[in-house]
Amino acid sequence: MLHGVLFDLDGTLLDTAADFTAVLNSMLDEHGRAPQSYDAVRRKVSDGARAVVSLGFEQTEDSDGFADLLNDFLDRYLAQLSVSTTLFPGMAEVLTHIESLGLKWGIVTNKPSRFTEPLLSAMQLSTRCGTAICPDHVTHRKPHPEPIYLACKEIDCLPANTIYVGDHKRDIDAGRNASMRTVACRYGYISENDSADSWGANYVVDTASDLIPLISKLQQS
Numbered sequence: 431m432l433h434g435v436l437f438d439l440d441g442t443l444l445d446t447a448a449d450f451t452a453v454l455n456s457m458l459d460e461h462g463r464a465p466q467s468y469d470a471v472r473r474k475v476s477d478g479a480r481a482v483v484s485l486g487f488e489q490t491e492d493s494d495g496f497a498d499l500l501n502d503f504l505d506r507y508l509a510q511l512s513v514s515t516t517l518f519p520g521m522a523e524v525l526t527h528i529e530s531l532g533l534k535w536g537i538v539t540n541k542p543s544r545f546t547e548p549l550l551s552a553m554q555l556s557t558r559c560g561t562a563i564c565p566d567h568v569t570h571r572k573p574h575p576e577p578i579y580l581a582c583k584e585i586d587c588l589p590a591n592t593i594y595v596g597d598h599k600r601d602i603d604a605g606r607n608a609s610m611r612t613v614a615c616r617y618g619y620i621s622e623n624d625s626a627d628s629w630g631a632n633y634v635v636d637t638a639s640d641l642i643p644l645i646s647k648l649q650q651s
Contacts, residue, residue, distance in 0.1 A: 432648040434560075434587035435528055436578065438596035439539035439546065440475050441619030443521060444553065447472040448514035450479075453506045454486045457499070463487065476598045476619040478540065479503055504545075511545055512552035518617060520639030525558065527642050531649055534585040536561035538577045538594065538604070543567065560585035573603035578610060593632075593648065595641065602629040611648075613641065 437443040447468060455465040466486050474481040480491055483503050489496050517525075528535050536559050539546055543564040550556040561584035565571040568580060582589050594605035597618020605612035614631035617638065626634050635641055 431651065432533065432591060432593065432645065434534040434536070434582065434585050434592040435645065436536050436538050436581050436585075436592060436594045438594075438598065438601045438618075439537050439541050439549075439562075441597035442595055442601070442615055443517065443537065444515055444549070445518050446511075446515045446549075447475050447619065449507065449511055450475050450482055452514065453503060453510065454482055456506065457503060458486050461487070472619055473621050474619075477621075479507065508545060508548070511549050515549065515553065517553070518638045520637055520642075524638050524641045524645075525555075528645060529558070531645070533645070533649065534560045534587055536563070536581050536585050538563045538572065538581045540565050540571050540600075573600040573607060575604055575608035578604055578608035582608075593645075597626070599624070599629045602631045606630065613644070 440446045451466065451468045451471040454471060458465055470485060471482055474485050480500060483500050484490060487499055525535065541564060543566050546562055546564050550559065550562060561581050563577045563581045568576045570576045578589065578594060582592055589608045589610040593611045593613055594601060595613040595615060596602060597615040597620060602612045602614055612631040613633045613635060614626040614629050616626045616634060616636050620626060633644055635644065
């Protein structure tokens, strides 16, 4: 029987790409570079801020000046991380449904707590989620199972009775490495040459709303 649901954050629970795009384009404008489209940035968000900065400035992490660009990007993002960010369509109803069933839910993300905690607070989710595990809370980040194990401990659910929902192969790998059932999201931040159907998840959904019947089914089985 299902007792808990864990979510990845960016690209699964929250649509943060618009704020990433705005921050990147403000920097590109100041540096006299062409802006990046929302769609181009969206495909990079799940790979983190380094990937977004690399996209805009056409630099690798070992390029001269990359560290300064990255730090500037992160400082700007922290200052406006919830301007345009929203729950994905249908996700508000998903969370309400989970809570109505008496299930626990939480977050396991590779987004540092410096950004995750104020973002969840701004989105009025910090008092609702049972836990939010970030890479600075553990020794190993996803796809290692350690963050999953810690999240399950904090919501007092066994991995076998919990599902992990994500929009990246490393999310599915992390869940599988923790012997947990997994759900891949086709609606998330998936790169152009990737497919959620290829990650080996137990279930694949097209929209956040598709999670409602799935969770009900698993909770009753």
